Amino acid sequence: LEDEEKAGVDLQEKLGVKSIAEMRALPADSIIKVAHTMGNLRFAPIRDGSFLPVDLDKSFIEGKFNQVDFLGGWVTGDGAVLGNTKTTPEEFIKKINESYGKKAAKLLTLLPHGNAEEASASLMKMNLINFGVLSPYRLSKYNSKRAYIYEFSHVPAAKPNFPDYGAFHTSEVPYALHTLHLWDRPWQHSDILLEEDMSKYWINFIRSGNPNGPSLPDWKTYHSGFSLEFGDSVQGKSNLYKDILEVLSSE
Secondary structure (H helix, E strand, O other), X not given: OHHHHHHHHHHHHHHOOOOHHHHHOOOHHHHHHHHXXXXXXXXXXXXXXXXXXXXXXXXXXXXXXXXXXXXXXXXXHHHHOOXXXXXXXXXXXXXXXXXXXXXXXXXXXXXXXXXXXXXXXXXXXXXXXXXXXXXXXXXXXXXXXOEEEEEEOOOOOOOOOOOOOOOOOOOOHHHHOOOHHHOOOOOOHHHHHHHHHHHHHXXXXXXXXXXXXXXXXXXXXXXXXXXXXXOOOEEEEEOOOHHHHHHHXXX
């Protein structure tokens, strides 16, 4: 809270106003324009002792969240969301040590980094885990209800004259919501089949809290270490990223 309050005062000074009331009277775009010059300043909930009373990890561990049937997952391209993933072994080791403290040594034994190619791939994996995997993992691990986890690796049909971002962030959404027809892409038969399966799973889950149904590959709960991969085919996976997730979730 103290850190974010200081950032708020710094923003107020850069805006040249004397109170929160004056800040509220400013056009939003003028505030955002100045905020973008201040590095890591972000407009997001913080642990303030009121709205977010305790650390999120502690909330998960103590079961202090809404215990409901849960379906969630990530897209393999989420590893690129946090920015550049090109690195050297030396830079990678430094980053892991700075970011993970006493957990760093164990993580470095699990993450290949003998050369730039390995180090960059390991950085991409850690970005993916931190951005997309950790939250659904914790929601599932500490959830007393049913939990179903997916990883989406399917690359949507390429759009002419448009960059190919692979399995990019949110690319699974139109498959799950059965809205490929709203996208201007030359959809292939494999895309249509995947849309049919994913949307059936989602509708089944909405109806009953269980995504399974006739003609669909069995989707076991995550408590068994099972997750479903939506790739060029739909198939089960066991204990994805298990060793790294256990280290990150350890005391």
